[in-house]
Amino acid sequence: MSVLKLHPEKCTGCLRCELACSYMQTGEYQPAKSVIRVSPFEGHTSYAPYTCPQCAEGWCMTACPVGAITINAVGAKDVLDDKCVGCKLCTIACPYGTMFYDPATRKAFKCNLCGGAPACAEACPTAAITYEDVATADWLGDFAVERTARVLAEAR
Amino acid sequence: MAARHLVIGGGTAGMNAIRTIREEESERSSITLVSAERPYSRMVLPYYLDRSIAESHVFTATGKVLADWGVTAHLGKRVTALDTSASACTLDDGTTIPYDDCLIATGSSAVRAPVPGADGRGVHSFWTLDEARGVIAQIQPGSHVVMVGAGFIAFTILNSILSLGAKLTIVEIAPRILPRMIDDTGAALVQAWLKEHGVAVRTGAKVARIEDVKGRRRLKFAAGGDLVCDVVIMATGIKTNLEWLKGSPVKVNQGIVVDEYLRSSVPNVYAAGDVAEGRDLISQKAAVHAIEPTAQEHGRIVGANMAGKNVRYRGSLIINIVEVCHLDVASFGAWDDTGAEAASSVKADRPAYRKLLWRGDRLTGAIILGRSSDIWTVNDVGMLKGLVQSGVSLGRWKAYLKKNPFDVKPAFIAAKTTSTLLPETVLGRPSKAPGETPVAV
Ligand SMILES: Cc1cc2nc3c(=O)[nH]c(=O)nc-3n(C[C@H](O)[C@H](O)[C@H](O)COP(=O)(O)OP(=O)(O)OC[C@H]3O[C@@H](n4cnc5c(N)ncnc54)[C@H](O)[C@@H]3O)c2cc1C
Ligand code: SF4
Numbered sequence: 001m002s003v004l005k006l007h008p009e010k011c012t013g014c015l016r017c018e019l020a021c022s023y024m025q026t027g028e029y030q031p032a033k034s035v036i037r038v039s040p041f042e043g044h045t046s047y048a049p050y051t052c053p054q055c056a057e058g059w060c061m062t063a064c065p066v067g068a069i070t071i072n073a074v075g076a077k078d079v080l081d082d083k084c085v086g087c088k089l090c091t092i093a094c095p096y097g098t099m100f101y102d103p104a105t106r107k108a109f110k111c112n113l114c115g116g117a118p119a120c121a122e123a124c125p126t127a128a129i130t131y132e133d134v135a136t137a138d139w140l141g142d143f144a145v146e147r148t149a150r151v152l153a154e155a156r
Numbered sequence: 157m158a159a160r161h162l163v164i165g166g167g168t169a170g171m172n173a174i175r176t177i178r179e180e181e182s183e184r185s186s187i188t189l190v191s192a193e194r195p196y197s198r199m200v201l202p203y204y205l206d207r208s209i210a211e212s213h214v215f216t217a218t219g220k221v222l223a224d225w226g227v228t229a230h231l232g233k234r235v236t237a238l239d240t241s242a243s244a245c246t247l248d249d250g251t252t253i254p255y256d257d258c259l260i261a262t263g264s265s266a267v268r269a270p271v272p273g274a275d276g277r278g279v280h281s282f283w284t285l286d287e288a289r290g291v292i293a294q295i296q297p298g299s300h301v302v303m304v305g306a307g308f309i310a311f312t313i314l315n316s317i318l319s320l321g322a323k324l325t326i327v328e329i330a331p332r333i334l335p336r337m338i339d340d341t342g343a344a345l346v347q348a349w350l351k352e353h354g355v356a357v358r359t360g361a362k363v364a365r366i367e368d369v370k371g372r373r374r375l376k377f378a379a380g381g382d383l384v385c386d387v388v389i390m391a392t393g394i395k396t397n398l399e400w401l402k403g404s405p406v407k408v409n410q411g412i413v414v415d416e417y418l419r420s421s422v423p424n425v426y427a428a429g430d431v432a433e434g435r436d437l438i439s440q441k442a443a444v445h446a447i448e449p450t451a452q453e454h455g456r457i458v459g460a461n462m463a464g465k466n467v468r469y470r471g472s473l474i475i476n477i478v479e480v481c482h483l484d485v486a487s488f489g490a491w492d493d494t495g496a497e498a499a500s501s502v503k504a505d506r507p508a509y510r511k512l513l514w515r516g517d518r519l520t521g522a523i524i525l526g527r528s529s530d531i532w533t534v535n536d537v538g539m540l541k542g543l544v545q546s547g548v549s550l551g552r553w554k555a556y557l558k559k560n561p562f563d564v565k566p567a568f569i570a571a572k573t574t575s576t577l578l579p580e581t582v583l584g585r586p587s588k589a590p591g592e593t594p595v596a597v
């Protein structure tokens with residue numbers, strides 16, 4: 001299956017992916033409703049996008065008491081709105097912090113790879129997010145180690 | 157390999173086991189389910205109570221689905237005895253069912269505080285669908301509901317009661333609320349939040365008796381100060397449904413004692429869910445969690461093992477979340493470990509609190525409180541779970557997190573938590589979607 005490959009060194013922090021994602025997922029241009037989240041590193045001199053890696057276990061899916069999370073045609077874990085009761089169990093079961101909850105609709109939501117045409121990857125002007133047929137991986141770990149060296153030194 | 161599986165109890169653990177048997181088996185086996193109730197999820201009952209879902213939504217498998225899965229179901233029947241030497245169980249209608257292996261997943265029941273009047277009219281428990289039906293019929297806009305007990309289960313139905321337009325008073329014998337879910341500081345914040353939202357809380361209040369007065373309920377307290385209301389809900393604790401197992405050689409402690417494959421002291425008898433004393437992931441000690449995710453994991457592991465796999469059980473993490481009037485309250489792992497190193501922080505300007513607990517440089521427990529509308533609270537809840545579950549070594553990030561408990565993400569990412577978590581699965585393979593269970597042809 002294809003997954004979102006993240007290239008943090010290319011991210012400029014422009015947040016276009018968040019806008020595209022929120023519009024695709026909720027119909028609103030509202031970064032607070034995006035399921036891809038851009039975070040600053042090194043005091044806002046570098047940035048990285050972060051989203052659901054579509055993990056093999058699918059902790060969100062196996063935790064859901066009503067079977068409201070399924071695997072869609074492109075292999076992404078996807079919330080079925082009419083089944084979700086809004087109990088939030090998936091939000092604490094996902095150990096990556098990539099399950100979201102919309103208080104307005106009382107439904108959980110997450111990255112569903114836009115059914116195969118991810119809006120974030122399309123919107124990114126620097127190709128910091130690509131949609132590729134590769135195994136999911138920890139795209140940000142090494143980058144974060146390097147770009148947090150200073151803040152970490154100050155914390156001692 | 158066992159050809160005849162018997163599953164006793166069609167709740168969370170039992171249904172997860174049945175699905176996993178069908179997913180994992182190499183040859184089609186026979187599965188018999190005996191369950192006192194139709195299969196449904198108890199933790200969805202609060203959403204039935206607030207009428208945001210229809211009653212039919214709570215069921216986890218219809219008769220048709222059970223038939224598709226090739227399950228012979230005895231619903232509305234109870235197992236009354238287990239003869240482990242003959243490998244057979246007896247039902248309340250006298251039927252005997254032989255098995256090659258069997259799963260005990262009979263869950264728990266609500267227990268009422270032993271006060272006079274606790275069994276009277278207008279006094280309810282809220283644990284089963286039947287009990288939920290009883291409560292839903294009684295609450296109207298403007299009704300005054302008194303909840304006796306301020307534990308986790310009471311809090312799961314609190315929002316529903318308020319959203320029905322009822323007035324709510326919580327009465328708790330202990331000096332504080334949520335004793336088994338959050339610490340004193342967190343509890344005080346939640347109590348203040350409840351007061352702001354019009355919910356009265358009486359802690360340290362011992363109910364002496366409940367009387368019927370002209371169709372309403374009067375609660376008398378040991379220290380005086382009566383309370384008159386329309387509906388009383390007793391959320392005063394639960395007990396495992398294991399009375400029927402008395403006299404069998406299956407060893408029971410707090411729950412059924414199980415090995416690392418979730419087998420009981422009788423090798424072809426497994427236990428799962430609220431009745432099983434499985435392993436706690438953090439303490440690595442036997443514990444009865446009585447929560448949904450543990451019942452799911454138990455059920456799946458047992459299902460795989462009944463299907464002939466040899467899946468070892470690593471242990472489950474205690475995870476709990478409740479939303480209290482748009483405030484998220486969550487805790488993970490050993491949040492109450494007095495031997496752990498702890499760091500906490502309260503935000504003065506908004507209802508937000510975090511407590512992180514450490515053994516060495518690993519996070520072993522966490523408490524988190526924050527507004528539901530705050531997206532960072534939701535994400536940090538998951539990441540804290542990931543840090544506790546993976547047990548990654550945080551090295552110098554420990555000092556950072558102790559100073560900045562509200563900035564979890566850089567630590568989570570730079571500690572390469574994702575690399576540690578990605579290979580983790582419960583059954584040693586990718587999970588299947590709920591609709592993918594193989595059906596009989
Ligand atoms: C209102 C409410 C809210 C909850 N909210 C949460 C939550 O938010 N998060 C969370 O983690 N947990 C929650 N829980 C707890 C969760 O529902 C339980 O931990 C879970 O259901 C346990 O699963 P189980 O399979 O062990 O038992 P159950 O789901 O209780 O299933 C046991 C089954 O066995 C049957 N049975 C009992 N005795 C017999 C017998 N002798 N013969 C045959 N069948 C029998 C019962 O009828 C039932 O079908 C909540 C529970 C309630 C009631
Ligand atoms: S919030 Fe919805 S999707 Fe998540 S576990 Fe609950 S019912 Fe399932």
Ligand code: SF4
Nearest residue numbers: 052054055059060094
């Ligand atoms: S939301 Fe979390 S648990 Fe669900 S598939 Fe993505 S990473 Fe896995």
